[in-house]
Each structure stands twice: as C-alpha cells, then as structure tokens.
Amino acid sequence: MASLITTVTTSLGASATVFAPLKNLSKFMIIMAMTAIGYQTNLKKLITKGGSALLVGGLCWVLISLASLLMQKVLGLW
Structure with a gap:
C-alpha cells in the first residue's frame, strides 16, 4: 500500500525525497518487530520440534541458490 501511495504522489509531482x-522509519519498525519476535523464540524447542522443517528449508535454499547460479552461467550473466 505504501509503495502505491508513493508512486501515485510522485507521479502527481511530489518529490521522492519527501x-x-x-x-527509514518503516525499516526501523520492521527491524524492531523482527527483534521482538526473535526474543520470544525458544531455539532449543524450535530445533527439537522443527528440526526436519529447518533441514528441508535449508536444503531448498541451497538448491534454489545453485539453480540460480546455474541459470546465470547458462545465460552468460555470470
């Protein structure tokens, strides 16, 4: 929603520096929210109950990264 408002107002002549x-405030607020969530995370419980999900997520991250690098190499971008 914020990006839509920014786009509309800048197209109507408002300066983007406004x-x-x-x-910056929105970045700060997101960091504060993520920090608050992180403080309430029990890592021991997360690993014992969600270890397999974390493993699958990590494996997906590695495979997607490798696929991206491969496509960049095939397309001559890297």
Missing part, C-alpha cells in the same frame, strides 16, 4: 524519512 518519502525518505518514512522509508
């Missing part, structure tokens, strides 16, 4: 403080 939104720079709001962009």
Whole structure:
C-alpha cells in the first residue's frame, strides 16, 4: 500500500525525497518487530520440534541458490 501511495504522489509531482524519512522509519519498525519476535523464540524447542522443517528449508535454499547460479552461467550473466 505504501509503495502505491508513493508512486501515485510522485507521479502527481511530489518529490521522492519527501518519502525518505518514512522509508527509514518503516525499516526501523520492521527491524524492531523482527527483534521482538526473535526474543520470544525458544531455539532449543524450535530445533527439537522443527528440526526436519529447518533441514528441508535449508536444503531448498541451497538448491534454489545453485539453480540460480546455474541459470546465470547458462545465460552468460555470470
């Protein structure tokens, strides 16, 4: 929603520099929310109950990264 408002107002003539403080504020708020969630995470419980899900997620991350690098090599981008 914020990007839509920014796009519309800048296309109507507003300066993009007006939104720079709001962009920084939104980054700060997201970091604070993620920190609050992280503080309430019990890592021991997460690993014991969700170990297989973490393993699958990590494996998917590696495979997607390798596929991306392979496609970049095939397309001559890397």
